[in-house]
Amino acid sequence: MNKLKAWNTICLVCAFCAVSALASSAQTFTTMRSFDGTDGQNPLLGPLVQGLNGNFYGTTLYGGANRDGTVFRIAPNGQLTTLYSFCAETSCTDGRWPEEGLVQGSNGTLYGTTYAGGGGVGEDCGDGCGTVFALTATGGLTTLYTFCSQTNCTDGAAPVAGLVEGADGSLYGTTIIGGANLYGTVFKITGAALTILHSFDGTDGSHPQGTLVRGTDGNFYGTTVYGGANNLGTVFKITPGGTLTTLYSFCSLTNCADGEEPYGGVVQGTDGNFYGTTFLGGAQELDGTIFKITPKGQLTTLYNFCSQTNCADGLDPEAGLTQGTDRNFYGTTSGGGADGGGTIFKITAEGLTTLYSFCAQTGCSDGAYPYAGVVQGTDGSFYGTTSVGGTDSEGTVFSLSVGLGPFVETLPASGKVGATVEILGNNLSGATSVTFNGTTATFTAVSNTEIRTIVPTGATTGTVDVVTSNKTLKSKATFVVTP
Secondary structure (H helix, E strand, O other): OOOOOOOOOOOOOOOOOOOOOOOOOEEEEEEEOOEOOOOOOOOOOOOOEEEOOOOOEEEEOOEEEEOEOEEEEEOOOOOEEEEEOOOHHHOOOOOEOOOOOOEEEOOOOOOEEEOOOOOOOOOOOOOOEEEEEEEEEOEEEEEEOOOOOOOHHHHOOOOOOOOOOOOOOOOOEEEEEEEEOOOOOOEEEOOEEEEEEEEOOOOEOOOOOOOOOOOOOOOEEEEOOOOOOOOOOOOEEEOOOEEEEEEEEEEOOOHOOOOOOOOEEEEEEOOOOOEEOEEEEOOOOOOOOOEOOOOOOOEEEEEEEOOOOOOOEOOOOOOOOOOOOOEEEEEEEEEOOOOOEEEEEEOOOEEEEEEEEEOOHHHHHEEEEEOOOOOHHHOOOOOEEOEOOOOOOOEEEEEEEEOOOOOOOEEEOOEEEEEEEEEEOOOOOOEEEEEHHHHHEEEEEEEEEEEEEEEEOOOOOEEEEEEEEOOOOEOOEEEEOOO
């Protein structure tokens, strides 16, 4: 089938870029790995995810043993292992072209989607309509569901977005097309059983691409690229039972000053509001925005890209945002910057700072065109990928340190008293105390990067603190104690 945006036709040769130095003494940019095709090619939309072992996991759209994409693991020192090469089965029943990243379930298993393959035969997906898969830490893959298994693809087709785990342990996601009205779906998968929660009809949005986020209220929030009142995208809320509310329709202001085509989904900030980007629109009309939206749908544009000469601040952000431990938001633009290869940026209450401009090294050996966003590792640094560039022009994995300190992260992010919780971090083997918002918990240090604990009686919603021999590590996000 024809894909919806030009990013799917990836330029494989980076244009000549001028050499420039942008990093300051307070930050360090490192190209951790350049893909060469055999180990993967063109990591696209999916941000990396950090595993319990401290390593990072991701996908490439192409490359690998069968040239149909891979799942990889990369250590903080840059050592990369290809865990799985797609289209290893006859007729690619295991899927092909994983565009998004992975999610680590509370059971430690990795889950993801492929855009094509799997054997579905809808007329709009001649290469197969995509899959949901589970992957063990050692690379054992199980196909959980093949899309377009129902007549006329009423079960959806072509999942571009990744997955998110719900409080019930099920996985929730979207397909970009298919469903009852062919405009895409929101689905839930429990084990291998798929339930369609909503089929978009255009008026309430169409073609969702960004991964859903589970809000602190237990509902899911996301975006559609098109549809809504002005057919240029929406922000929506959907309950676990499938009741959908359109919170905002983009291009509601003159000349789409509020933005259009939000590709990257939203993230919930510590203030309870949601933050995201639009690929196009804004004050410069075609270069994208950063926005904030309240749970009730009041939208504020925080930044308009290409506000600087020659778009030195970047343009066309395709990925969503991540909130750092400093409570500021970080992201990428797929183009613009000082050298034209895209940027990494930080946005604060005072405005936007460009942290790095890609294609700053000869031959774009540092990478170019980061379509995926960044993730903050528990060591405090940010990690991400570029779709092209690098030594072999097949894309890169990079890290950026901006001076933020280490922290811990809980898996899952919420739970009842008595529930088992894994804590991710660094140098945890010498931990002496774990508390949930001040309430002491029993724990076991499984490894230097993992602690297993139980939500203690009397625990309340708040941060999780781990005391080690030389410091106290706080959780990046609030742990929500559920009834």
